[in-house]
Amino acid sequence: MTGPRIELRPCLPCQLCGGELLLAVRVPMQVDWTGGQSIASYRTVTLCPRCHRSDAATQGVLAFFAVHERITHETVHGAGAVIREWIERVTTNPPTYTDDDLEEDIRRWEDGDI
Ligand SMILES: [Zn+2]
Numbered sequence: 001m002t003g004p005r006i007e008l009r010p011c012l013p014c015q016l017c018g019g020e021l022l023l024a025v026r027v028p029m030q031v032d033w034t035g036g037q038s039i040a041s042y043r044t045v046t047l048c049p050r051c052h053r054s055d056a057a058t059q060g061v062l063a064f065f066a067v068h069e070r071i072t073h074e075t076v077h078g079a080g081a082v083i084r085e086w087i088e089r090v091t092t093n094p095p096t097y098t099d100d101d102l103e104e105d106i107r108r109w110e111d112g113d114i
Helices: 056-067 077-090 099-110
Strands: 005-009 022-032 038-047
Touching: 022 077, 056 077
Parallel strands: none
Antiparallel strands: 005 022, 022 038
């Protein structure tokens, strides 16, 4: 299994508001199937500056980008530190996808929101 794959300013829009994302990371994870089988899979975790503003895991990254519009040679170390911290939090607590999430996504898709 490979490590998380990071995308800065990803081209996919925020799933919640449709706005521009700051970051997206593909987090490797194991999915347990009924019958005891387990397969390697991925979850994509996104960071939206509007929708994830009150999420404790995003505070370092959002504070960095509030001060620095983009990553430069001078700020790359600071950016790396806050992005690493966010990734550590999302990889140790990977998001779960519940039946309610699925129903909500189907409802939004039927409404033409996604
Ligand atoms: Zn959003």
